[in-house]
Amino acid sequence: MVSGSRRPNVRGRRASSLAAGGLVLAVVAELASAGLLGLSGWFISACAVAGAATFSSFSYIAPSGGVRAFAMARVAGNYGKRLVLHAAALHRIAAARTGLFDRAAAGERAQEDRLWSGDLLDRSMADADSVGMALIECTAPVAVTAALTVGAVLAVAASTSLVPAVVLAVGVVVMAVIAHRRSGTAREAEQHTRKVLRAEVVTAVDAWTEMASLGAAEQLAARTTARFTRLDTAREAAGRRSRRTGLAGGLIATATLIDTAATGSAPDAPTFVFVVLLSLGVLAQAEQLAAAAEARATAKVAHRRLTTSAPPTASAPTPADIRSWSTEQGIGFADYLLPPMALRPGRVLGADVARGTMLVVTGRSGSGKSTLLRTLASSLRQATEGHERGRPAVVAVAADDHLFTGTLGSNWRLADPSLADDEIDERLAQLRLNESGLTATTPVGPGGRQLSGGELRRVYLGRALARHPHVLIVDEPTTGLDGRTARHVLGILQNLPDTTVVVALHAVPDCLESAGHVTRLPLDHTSQEAP
Structure with a gap:
């Protein structure tokens, strides 16, 4: 009896451990990617400068070893991240689905007359997937962006000055705020439009003969075309929002470069290239916060639907x-x-x-x-x-x-x-x-x-x-x-x-x-x- 009562806790701790380990590996992989990008740019620039100078000497052993180390860390981190994070997400999905079927089997006796129809079951299964995948689609990008920003800001401050580092940090915060404010219903609206379109197409195929006999085939085709137009409109709006976020990232990168070049003691060419590439890597990662915010909003709605009991129908007595x-x-x-x-x-x-x-x-x-x-x-x-x-x-x-x-x-x-x-x-x-x-x-x-x-x-x-x-x-x-x-x-x-x-x-x-x-x-x- 004791072992049976402890089993859910053991599974929960294992899932939490997998999630924590996966997030650590994700951070390591992205830090290695950013380090590889920045160090490679610095190394290439330094080699070019050293080669252009007369009688100059340049030791490539240490930078070359660092590039290889970052590359190996990136490959190993990405591989481990995929394995561990997906295992943790599957644990969460399994837990959400198990809870769903436990509720369905128990019948929630006070509301048992509420039918678990196929449509409701399909939607609930999709909600369970959304809750589980939020670890990969939301939590991991946010944790990686935060760790990468801190590391990049420290590296920029140490290699140049505090001003470009502060500009870079403020820029990432601004992009995060923009992503959060526009996250509310973007993905939910597109998913709803796609679901309505799918139902419309299935209905149109099933009812085509009958509608044709009634002379309503043109109206049915017009309705279906209107659904496709709405989906295209939703996708175009999402594309415009993504482009605006990318434009904000470009402006921030430009401001960082200007501040870097305008510092009292201008950095040498290799250091300047290092700062440029590192900043671009951080801002590229920050652009993923938009999708992460949308995934978080979707997961919150899904979790609320999975954990909140629907009221009984008006005609169902207790x-x-x-x-x-x-x-x-x-x-x-x-x-x-x-x-x-x-x-x-x-x-x-x-x-x-x-x-x-x-x-x-x-x-x-x-x-x-x-x-x-x-x-x-x-x-x-x-x-x-x-x-x-x-x-x-x-x-x-x-x-x-x-x-x-x-x-x-x-x-x-x-x-x-x-x-x-x-x-x-x-x-x-x-x-x-x-x-x-x-x-x-x-x-x-x-x-x-x-x-x-x-x-x-x-x-x-x-x-x-x-x-x-x-x-x-x-x-x-x-x-x-x-x-x-x-x-x-x-x-x-x-x-x-x-x-x-x-x-x-x-x-x-x-x-x-x-x-x-x-x-x-x-x-x-x-x-x-x-x-």
């Missing part, structure tokens, strides 16, 4: 609004107060459903059926928390469930990884999806766009049945189905001897009117009172 229980004989609930948005607010509902039977919740649109099902699913999960063994206690199929991009087989294996393609094809045949030519290898498209509404409902249902739950809750299982297929699907739900089924329907079809193992729970004034 689990305290219902009292439920689950036993070997079935499930039940009581004291459920219809919320204010229902057609009959204030009404108290309750029911007992035996194992292997079905509860049908009926009522018009807006009568509160979906709200009741979400609340019941959340409450039953809390009631059975810690008691699940093998089969899940509760599986709910919402009206707006989600399919991930891929094949039918890959989506169903999320429910049961052991399913083979042949087994999936058999289950598809049971749901009469084979009549539409669907197989385990059929691609579903982004969000299931390649399937019809009726096919989607049966695919959602088949994925839930693959879990073989104790309680199956389905919202509108017959939406988009013709009468023959709807009766077939309801027949499957009626013949689950080990599963208690709760479904929401607008009206009870004829195939359920005479079924003795169906309990009807009406929610509007046109139906009979609840049992």
